[in-house]
Amino acid sequence: MTWVLNNLGLIIELTLVHIRLSILPIMLGFVIAIPLGWVAYRYRLTRGLILTLVGLLYTIPSLALFVILPPLLGIGFLSEANVLIALTIYAVAIMARSVAEALQSVDPDVRQAATAVGYSSWSRFWTVDFPLAGPVLLAGLRVVAVSTVSLLTVGIVVGVQSLGYLFTNGFQRGIVEEVLAGVVMTVIVALLFDGALVLLGRALMPWTRAARALPASPPRVAMA
Amino acid sequence: MIEFRSVSKRFDDGTLAVDDFSLVMPSRQTTVLVGSSGSGKTTLLRMINRMVDATSGELEIDGENVSTIEPVQLRRRIGYVMQNSGLLPHRRVIDNIATVPRLNGVPKKQAHERALELMDTVGLDRDMAERYPSQLSGGQQQRVGVARGLAVDPNILLMDEPFGAVDPIVRADLQQELLRLQRELDKTVVFVTHDIDEAFLLGDQVVILEKGGRIAQKGTPAEILAHPASDFVASFIGADRGKRALSIQTIDGAQVLVDGDGNLAGRLVEAGPA
Ligand SMILES: Nc1ncnc2c1ncn2[C@@H]1O[C@H](COP(=O)(O)OP(=O)(O)O)[C@@H](O)[C@H]1O
Numbered sequence: 183m184t185w186v187l188n189n190l191g192l193i194i195e196l197t198l199v200h201i202r203l204s205i206l207p208i209m210l211g212f213v214i215a216i217p218l219g220w221v222a223y224r225y226r227l228t229r230g231l232i233l234t235l236v237g238l239l240y241t242i243p244s245l246a247l248f249v250i251l252p253p254l255l256g257i258g259f260l261s262e263a264n265v266l267i268a269l270t271i272y273a274v275a276i277m278a279r280s281v282a283e284a285l286q287s288v289d290p291d292v293r294q295a296a297t298a299v300g301y302s303s304w305s306r307f308w309t310v311d312f313p314l315a316g317p318v319l320l321a322g323l324r325v326v327a328v329s330t331v332s333l334l335t336v337g338i339v340v341g342v343q344s345l346g347y348l349f350t351n352g353f354q355r356g357i358v359e360e361v362l363a364g365v366v367m368t369v370i371v372a373l374l375f376d377g378a379l380v381l382l383g384r385a386l387m388p389w390t391r392a393a394r395a396l397p398a399s400p401p402r403v404a405m406a
Numbered sequence: 407m408i409e410f411r412s413v414s415k416r417f418d419d420g421t422l423a424v425d426d427f428s429l430v431m432p433s434r435q436t437t438v439l440v441g442s443s444g445s446g447k448t449t450l451l452r453m454i455n456r457m458v459d460a461t462s463g464e465l466e467i468d469g470e471n472v473s474t475i476e477p478v479q480l481r482r483r484i485g486y487v488m489q490n491s492g493l494l495p496h497r498r499v500i501d502n503i504a505t506v507p508r509l510n511g512v513p514k515k516q517a518h519e520r521a522l523e524l525m526d527t528v529g530l531d532r533d534m535a536e537r538y539p540s541q542l543s544g545g546q547q548q549r550v551g552v553a554r555g556l557a558v559d560p561n562i563l564l565m566d567e568p569f570g571a572v573d574p575i576v577r578a579d580l581q582q583e584l585l586r587l588q589r590e591l592d593k594t595v596v597f598v599t600h601d602i603d604e605a606f607l608l609g610d611q612v613v614i615l616e617k618g619g620r621i622a623q624k625g626t627p628a629e630i631l632a633h634p635a636s637d638f639v640a641s642f643i644g645a646d647r648g649k650r651a652l653s654i655q656t657i658d659g660a661q662v663l664v665d666g667d668g669n670l671a672g673r674l675v676e677a678g679p680a
């Protein structure tokens with residue numbers, strides 16, 4: 183515990199950096215995945231193609247991506263942008279499929295009814311389809327968040343600071359406690375994101391809990 | 407008045423859902439389209455608000471060809487009620503009812519006031535305004551659906567098997583409620599059902615459809631019952647059996663009516679005018 187106590191300042195600083203760097207790829211990935219997922223959902227023919235291509239992105243090893251991106255985009259190997267862009271790509275890879283599935287999950291009857299009462303397609307998408315896709319979108323976003331928080335640690339190999347520093351530094355100096363601290367804090371950050379997303383979901387989708395509260399379950403009879 | 411003139415609809419997959427359909431649906435009356443599943447009822451109904459566009463023929467509302475009216479605008483002035491209520495599950499009852507006025511730009515407060523009045527109109531307790539649709543019974547959801555359909559005070563109300571999914575007792579209740587509403591509101595109602603009893607109960611004009619939206623017979627319930635135009639119609643309305651096939655039996659000089667199943671239906675009090 184002594185290493186942890188002596189380096190509390192460093193751990194907290196790295197944790198804050200880790201949180202800060204995770205937010206952008208999660209949000210960007212979500213936003214970029216919406217049109218992609220929509221096209222895949224809307225045009226059946228493109229569906230397999232888009233989802234397969236996007237899915238393949240996820241199979242590129244992160245280290246390879248960190249090395250490929252800088253010359254492609256003309257950015258520095260050691261810049262934060264390099265890691266942020268790579269993580270955004272992974273987020274899109276996961277989220278595009280979620281968006282397509284989320285839109286698919288919306289009850290077609292509700293969609294038809296919305297059209298029948300006079301929603302234009304644009305307003306129907308944003309005020310009916312999109313919110314009703316919410317629960318499945320949220321599930322996808324939670325995976326993205328955890329994946330991003332975890333992948334960010336790899337950024338340390340190209341010199342971008344994060345909790346990953348505790349892994350490499352602890353390993354080089356043979357301090358097991360430091361490595362463990364890195365693992366524990368990464369898990370805690372992942373759980374923080376997950377918890378925040380769940381709370382956000384509850385706040386934005388009150389009807390999902392109303393639905394669960396309703397079906398008056400018949401009184402349970404204890405069976406001997 | 408809604409007028410179909412030689413309207414046909416062929417879907418992209420080649421299905422001829424409606425074949426050369428012509429009909430006048432008079433204003434302020436209830437026209438019921440009745441037929442078995444797949445006879446084209448929903449397709450006919452949806453052509454009125456352009457959810458489906460006719461392949462050929464003309465469809466006019468009060469002399470105006472619907473193909474010249476922008477679909478979204480057209481739908482916002484026609485009430486639409488469907489089977490599984492079609493309510494938006496993520497909106498509270500009050501917001502569901504206020505949907506179309508809000509789309510039309512009516513301020514929220516005003517739209518909500520009107521929504522509460524409509525809850526009274528359709529016999530819903532105002533306490534339910536803040537609930538989500540999933541927190542209502544099937545019958546209550548249908549009432550909300552009707553209230554939403556009436557929210558912009560449309561001249562035309564389209565109803566696609568609106569009471570098809572609720573239990574018989576609630577259905578009977580909702581049917582009576584619709585009759586009462588119709589007496590008060592005087593809308594042009596187009597009502598789709600596969601239930602001939604419901605058709606006879608609600609319809610001023612009843613149109614019996616065969617496959618492809620072909621009209622087997624149209625008329626008032628009395629006309630159809632008195633003179634079924636074909637064996638198909640007679641069989642469809644059950645004129646030859648059960649509770650519609652009444653016969654007179656004389657018991658000790660008094661005449662009683664017995665139905666096709668041999669059940670006593672009542673007593674003949676006095677023959678009506680010929
Ligand atoms: N979007 C569609 N594409 C292809 N065929 C359809 C479509 N909608 C309805 N049909 C077909 O058209 C016929 C009439 O359908 P519909 O109007 O729904 O009948 P009903 O409401 O009387 O049950 C049926 O054979 C049905 O399968």
Ligand SMILES: [Mg+2]
Nearest residue numbers: 447448449566
């Ligand atoms: Mg139908």
